[in-house]
Amino acid sequence: MLDVSLAAVSALECAVEGISFAADAGVPWAAGVVFGALAGAVLVVRRKWPIAVVLVAIAVTPAQMGFLMAVVGLYTLAACELPRRIIGALAGMSLLGSMIVTFVRVRQDMARGDLGIGDWFIPFAAITISLGLTAPPVLLGMYVGARRRLMESLRERADSLERELQLLAERAEERAEWARNEERTRIAREMHDVVAHRVSLMVVHAAALQAVARKDPEKAVKNAALVGDMGRQALTELREMLGVLRSGSEERRERASVPLAAVGAAAAAAASRAVLDEGEGPSLSGLDELIGQSAAAGMVVDLSVEGRARPYPPEVEQTAFRVVQEALTNVHKHASGAKTYVRLAHRASEIAMQVENEPPPEPGSASSARLPSGGNGLVGMKERVSALGGVFVSGPTDAGGFRVSAVIPSAPRAA
Template identity: 55%
Template structure:
């Protein structure tokens, strides 16, 4: 029977984990010291018992002592070949030799990776042999001492001796084996939890990076909405001021005053927005959370229509969801749309405003979103459709508020105003973040159309 490769779990460490390179099958110095010490004790005990046994049977005691030394020294091989050690211990049982060899060998066998049925088999063989030797020895002693011990009592004592010498080391070895397996299982679980924690940390870092990117995009969108509208109006008024400065000084003075008012309004809005960003960047602020996107576009007047329109690509409606949790509850309201339209009219732009439905509060964030959509749409008209007339239609519906901005074709070449190309993207992001729908594209007559729907029930 081959026993090569049997090992005792937990008694051997990884060879590379320690500075000592190892010796044969030992990986630790203390393992060598322990096994050599046990083998020396077993050899001395077996030599003494072997000499005593050979004297009884008429063999020179020196030969018995030498055989006992060899048999006891076999214990040094217990980690490498535990089955061989146990078989030697069973073989010398009739000579009443190798008590240490037998007990340590059975402990090692039970604690190793050898199948349990082999351990039980060898333990039964050793137990039967020990019981037979004990029975013969006790019965002989009783006969020579003229004691009146009965045969059943001698048999019982023999069984107790056999059980006492065989069962305890086997049970202790099985206990150590189970305990080491439990420790290995717990260690594997700890390693698994550590790996899971590392993965969670990586995912948290990715989520934080996405949140920072979303916050940067939101800040850029706010800056674009605030600056682009006011600056475009200031550019228009500056051009008008240049053309009437010499012809109509009074009108030029009024335009200059209006230009200063617009600059101050732009600075005021920037200060308010930066103040909100500072207060919203505190330690308890949650990162922005995007809403899920569904399908559908919107048009005015009439119910929301599914699909996409416009050559520039309409964007479908987003599914109902809460507004971004990071956006502040401040900003313009729908009540300020009239003033926004009036500012565009003052810049020479033909704008009409129509409101449908019963006006009601829709939530600060929703109203600010609709306001910014109208603001950016009118800014785009001034940039890309000079002289075109625009219509703004606002509709209050049962569970949503919708807006439509339509302008006709340009009547003049567009002024060279800077444009980042992110206006429509910013409007789309604002609307879809609230679970609404957004669509934009050219009209058949050469104009442009922007429509948005934002649900009010969150």
């Protein structure tokens, strides 16, 4: 609507000025009116073709028409995203054209006696009028164009920042979800390690207790005492773990105002450290007791240690203990009565362990206690060892038994 209105006003102006142009040129006034109206109407395409509008305005300058078209056309040209040399060239052409036309008209007026001012007024009037018609619209257009480009740049930057913030929020949510999954996996692994071995031995002893209850009361009493001891040990470890989890949840509630992205990334590592710091986790010093419990359940276990024993970081000792514990549990489940060899090697920069069992006395036999298997033991052992930068290998032996091997660096590194 603005462009149509400006074009209508410009056409009317040029049509009126076309009458005097027709009189000076000696043509019918109607032709001057039509010519002026057509020239002024070109302003309607100023946004699409600003160069054409300026060129038309320069072309009709000698006819002393199209002043509005020249001013609006120069403003639009300067505000457009065109090379500065094109804008400068067209503005210079418009300035020169209006200067020449003004110089000639003022000189003619002075020659007819319409103006009684000195000759100095001719160049002064030409320069002043031409600059007044050219400089303000060009400068204003350049200012508006620069401001418009600045606003567009700021808007694009704001949109880009908004997209980046959205991506960061999505990544933070993904990291938080990853941390939650890692925490759930770690808790499940700890629960499995704590419960599986103790309860498996309890079930084995309970089955033995059932078998000898009437035949050998003294052995039944001994097995019952062992079941009670193992149950109390399992409850103690469970209470320690639940206490750590409860204290961790209370700490997270206290830090609820901290952004999720900052807390989620360290959740799993912090929880693991809490278990090691607050709970008295198992260590290699309890390996003899662990093997003794298996031996009491009827398993023949041969322990051999190579190298000089030395203290390791808590996470290394706990992982080594859990690997041996889970391997012995699997022997109870799948190869009851098979002789088992536990080998531990202290090396310069690592600790290696291997648990290998011979084939069971009866091929295909499992524990008489019918222990269930969830299939997560080997996966949990591999996750523990890999988390410390170690290597875990498991599989059947050529003799028909099963072997579990692990090597853990003495200075653990994150996998």
